[in-house]
Every structure is written in C-alpha cells, then in structure tokens.
Amino acid sequence: MKFILPVILCCFNLLSYSQSLSESDIKSLAQRINKELQGMDFGNGITVKGCYAIGRTLVYQYHVNEDWYAPENIKTDLIENLKKSGYSELYFNNNINVEYQYFFENRLREQISIKSYELANLNFDLGEYISIDGHPKAKGVNLKLRPPMGWQIEEGDRPNIVQKFLFKNYNYMIIVKDNIMFFSRKEMSELLSDDEYVNDFLSEVSSFLTNPQILNHRIVSVDKYPSLEFTMKGEMERLGIKMSIIQKCWVIFFEDKIVYLQSGGLANNEFAALEKLYDLVTNSVIFPEQYDY
Secondary structure, X not given: OOOOOOOOOOOOOHHHOOOOOOHHHHHHHHHHHHHHHOOOEEEOOEEEEEEEEEOOEXXXXXXXXXXXXXXXXXXXXXXXXXXXXXXXXXXXXXXXXXXXXXXXXOEEEEEEEEOHHHHOOOOOOEOOOEEOOOOOOOOOOOOEEOOEOOOEEEEOOOOOEEEEEEEOOEEEEEEEEEOOOOOOHXXXXXXXXXXXXXXXXXXHHOOOOEEEEEEEEEEEEEOOEEEEEEEEEEEEEEOOEEEEEEEEEEEEEEOOEEEEEEEEEXXXXXXXXXXXXXXXXXXXXXXXXXXXX
C-alpha cells in the first residue's frame, strides 16, 4: 500500500482573483479548476474526478485504487501543501473552505474538510512569562502569563488596562478592576451557578456595543479561580466609522478584584484562526501566590 497525497496543481493563476470573492466567483473558480484538472493522472492509481463548489466550499474529488488509504496525518499534509503552493492565502483571505473526497469505484473512501481559518499563516508560539506583579495598575494582583510571540507589548492607555498585546487589528489585554467585596472561590463558584446573575453580568459587560450578541458562555477555572468565559459580537463607532467587532473574554474573580482577559478585534475570518492562540495565552495564566502556602 502506498501513501499518496496528490498536490493541487492548476494551470492558471489563482492569485489573479480579487481578495473579495463572491459565491458566484467561487463557483466560476471551481468550474475552471474542474476544466483544467478533470481526468489528470497523479500516478499510483489516483486521478482527478472533478471539482465543484457548494456555497463557500471548494470540493475536490479523486478516484483512488483499491490499495490506497489515507495516512493518519493527511489533513495536516494537505494544509501544508496548500500553504507551500500559495493557495492557502487566497482561500483564507476570501473565506473559502476546502473539502477533499476520495472515491474507490464511486464509493466514498475518505473525506477531509478544512475550514478557511485553518489555512491562516499565523504563529501560535508563546513568548516567555511576563508578570504584572507590582504594576501600579495591577491593584496588588500577582499574575503572570505568556504573551503571543511576535506581538507588540504595550502599557495600557486607560486606568484599568495593565498591559496589552497587539497584532494588526487584534489585541489581548489584561484589565484589573476592584470588586464590590472579597469573595472566596467557593462563594464565587456558587454565585456563578446562578443563571440570572450570569445573564445580568453578560448584559452589563456587553452594553458598550451596539446590537450586542453573546455568542456563547460557560463557567471555567483559570489557574483554579472561578471564571466566566464568553464570546460577544457587536458594532462600535470610532470617529464616525462603524466597525463590527468580536471579543473572547475571561472574567476571573480573584478575591476582591476582577481580572478581565480580553481578546479580539474585527469580526472577520482571522478571529476564528486567532481564537486558538487566545486560548493558549489564557491557559498559561498563573497566580503564583496561591502556591506559596
């Protein structure tokens, strides 16, 4: 048996397309790909069956022989092929998903789906730990985390923003505010189990947006402290310009303080790609003092 990953080859310049393809454009693109590739023999019993589009998804189909089977890491290899060939940038920028289907005697043998955000050329490595201990805006909170590698690190320009990490139109911020009183972890966990309290809290924190939407929320722990994780979307206006933004936030109830870890930016395809990175940064959070006892 042989592990075969046919490389997508097109005899025309895909990058000549604009960076804002409609579904009609994607359909036309699929028709051109189909015309160029249909019947192409990659060797080892693999030939191109065809290509078509469903909405914003390009579907590539192949005939394979009886001995073919998909390698365990086929999806990773396909993504790498698309990045090396340069097509990933086109697909990512235009929110085009890709699906690969492999048939033996007209029976589907394997199907691999790749979302457009998975094709982003982003760095998901984290830098070394930085600490806000002793920072005048930290209000006594001792927290450290690993910022995204390569992002610009700046001081906050508003009273409660301790630090912010910037990349293009996206950011990750550490914000510390005073709570109304001291809450133990047990007390805060019990309070967060109250749906009415949580819904009121979400309504308040999203009130700065026009037409706010809470896309999801759940109760989690961030380094053993009860926290509210949620994603919200809405519109903001700056200097007369309206923008659609999306944020993923963690609200950590730390004794008599509230720590907000706020990430996000423009509501576009890049946010979905960066969400994994935001999760990694938050998962790196440590409150060191709790380990001193």
